[in-house]
Amino acid sequence: MSERPSPARTAVVLGGSHTGMLAARALAGPADRVVVVERDALPSTPGPRRGLPQARHAHMLWSGGVRAMExxxxxxxxxxxxxxARRAPVTTDMVVLSPHGWFRRWPESHHVVLAGRDLLDATVRKAVLADERVELLQNTEALRLTGDxxxxxxxxxxxxxxRERDLAADLVVDATGRGSGAPRWLTDLGLPAPEQRRVDTGLAYASRLHLAPEHxxxxxxxxxxxxDPRDGGPGRAxxxxxxxxxxxxVTLSGTRGGEPGPANASGDDFVRFAREQLRHPLLGQLLAQAQPLSxxxxTRATVNRRYFYERMPTWPxxxxxxxxxxxxxxxxxxxxxxxxxxxxLLLRQLTxxxxxxxxxxxxxVQKAVARPVAAAWDLATSQDVFYPGATENGPSVRDRLAAAYVxxxxxxxxxxxxxxRRVTDVTSLERRAEVLLTPSVLLGAVLGPLRPSLSGPPLTGEELKRAGLE
Structure with a gap:
């Protein structure tokens, strides 16, 4: 059975999670009608759903994304x-042990928004679906594209x-996540398989919710x-x-050979991993003062994987x-x-x-969105490529030169x-990496740190007291 095409402009968005809902919002206006096709039944209030297991882990939204959402x-x-949700200034409200030591808590340069993924998705979904031009088709699976x-x-x-049927559309957006069928759908239309790159550190994640100490x-x-990717062993974070x-x-992670697996990351072992396996025991000390709630x-679904659709010789x-x-x-x-x-946001601007x-x-659109994708890809893989087994051939000469400068x-x-601040310009996705190659930044890198290394985590006495560590 096929629905009759309507004279009205119709867009179909596949996937009703974060990107899918924002894509639907972007198309409401250029399209008279936007249909969001979602495999799951979405909760009406913040809550878990079957198709988003990663929601149980820590998420943050950098200010480059916050500004686009706004x-x-x-x-x-x-x-x-x-x-x-909380707004946390970067790096003022961050205590970070980098491979080179503790970062100081500098005055605010950017920010992150912190919330459970269920709350984030529910808040965005409610705002998007308030637009009468956006329809939600739940419990429905996308099977294949129509056309040629x-x-x-x-x-x-x-x-x-x-029941199967065809949804006619003037534009189809695939936002179905890591399980996307787009590579297969495209070859079914007679197009070549897309170029793909994978960087797989074997990273495993273990997460748990806690009630913070009262104060x-x-x-x-x-x-x-x-x-520290340079130490030659598994990377535990x-x-x-x-x-x-x-x-x-709290999310604990480890690359191949250092994973907080299900056998050793449950119950008291979760705290033990944080206290004994990380490069500093601070996180384990804090967890010992908190009450587990979950x-x-x-999960192991953490591979870096990118399709280079923008490079395909033809695109429908x-x-x-x-x-x-x-x-x-x-x-x-x-x-x-x-x-x-x-x-x-780029989708909206171009449509x-x-x-x-x-x-x-x-x-x-594919060429435009490759820019923010490439920025995040370079930030992730420039570190991950150094873990054993992450790529078939190991880091390239370019990888090694870039990593040495970073x-x-x-x-x-x-x-x-x-x-x-220049580094957080890039990590916040507010500016492109070229800002790190200006003469003043190059000179700063040559001169090195202007202040001595910190001997321990930069928590204030008041913060230690409130966390029960003093």
């Missing part, structure tokens, strides 16, 4: 904060009861114990993010791929949400400029606030 959904930042190698005309879907529930800095309702979400959630009109369906990053760097938001069904629009910059940033 352009798409004016007032969304205030709505998130009203719902309990020149232009997509819609998508074949299957409802939970087994630390009104605010506490982010804690981040980073690995830990995050503590203060989120809504006085809770801490079981340990575990009326189809584009965004978010994790295009590029998925090691979650440790926290860039997936921001890249999704920036990509959705407004050229029209929803304009010839060549989809190619323009390593020098990070060392300098531990004791130079101006260089630290």
């Amino acid at each position: 352009e798409l959904l004016p007032g969304i930042t205030a709505a998130l904060l009203d719902a309990g 190698a020149k232009a997509v005309t819609g998508v074949r879907v299957r409802e939970r009861g087994g 630390a529930r009104g605010g506490f800095p982010v804690i981040n114990i980073q690995p 830990g995050f503590l993010l203060p989120i809504e309702d006085g809770r801490w979400i 079981d340990v959630a575990f 009109d009326r189809f584009t791929v965004l978010g994790d369906a295009l590029a998925a990053f090691n979650p440790a760097y926290g860039h997936g949400l921001a890249v999704g938001a920036q990509s959705a 407004q400029r050229h029209g929803l069904a304009a010839r060549g629009l989809s190619r323009r 390593s020098r910059l990070m060392h300098t940033a531990t004791g130079n606030g101006r260089i630290a």
Whole structure:
């Protein structure tokens, strides 16, 4: 059965998670009707869903993504904060052990928004679905594209009861995440397989929710114990993010050979891993003062994987791929949400400029979104490529040269606030990496840190007291 095409412009967005909802918002206007096709039943309030297991782990939204979301959904930042999310200034509210030592807590340069993924998604979803032009089709799976190698005309879907039908569309956006069927769908249309690159550190994640100590529930800095890729062993890391309702979400991770696996990261072993396996025991000491609120959630779906759709010799009109369906990053760097938001904003700008069904629009979108994708990809893989087994051939000469310069910059940033700000310009996805190659930054890297290394974590006496460590 096929629905009759309507004279109204229709866009279909596959996937109702973060990037999919923002893409739907971006297309409401250029399209008269936007249909979001979602495989799961989405909760009406913040809550878990089957198709998003990564929601049980720590998430942060860098300010480059916050600004893009705010352009798409004016007032969304205030709505998130009203719902309990936290705004944390970078690096003022961050206690970070880098491979080169503790970062100082410099005056605010950028910020992150911290919230449980369920709260973030529910708040964005509510704002997007308030637009009557956006429809949600739940419990429905996308099976394949309709059309041919020149232009997509819609998508074949299957409802939970087994009924199949075609949805006609002037534009189809794939935002179905890591499990995207786009590579297969494209070859089924007669197109060549896309170029792909993978950097797989074997990273495993274990996360648990905690109730913060009573006096630390009104605010506490982010804690981040980073690995050192240069030491030749597995990279073990830990995050503590203060989120809504006085809770801490803590994620522990380890690369191949150092994973906090299900057998050794549950119960008391979660705290033991944080205290004994990370490069500093601070995180374990903090956890010992907090009350566990959940079981340990575990995942291995952390490979860096990127499709280079923008390089394909031909690309069909009326189809584009965004978010994790295009590029998925090691979650440790926290860039997936921001890249999704920036990509959705670019989608809106290009559809407004050229029209929803304009010839060549989809190619323009894929080339445009490759820019924020490439920025996050370089940040993640420039470190991850050095772990044993991450790539088939190991780091290239270019990788080694780039890593040596970034390593020098990070060392300098531990004791130079101006260089630290330039680094966070890039990690926040607010500026491109070229800012790190200006003459003043190059000179700063040559001179190195202007202040001596810190001997321990830069927590204040008041913070230690509130966390029960003094």
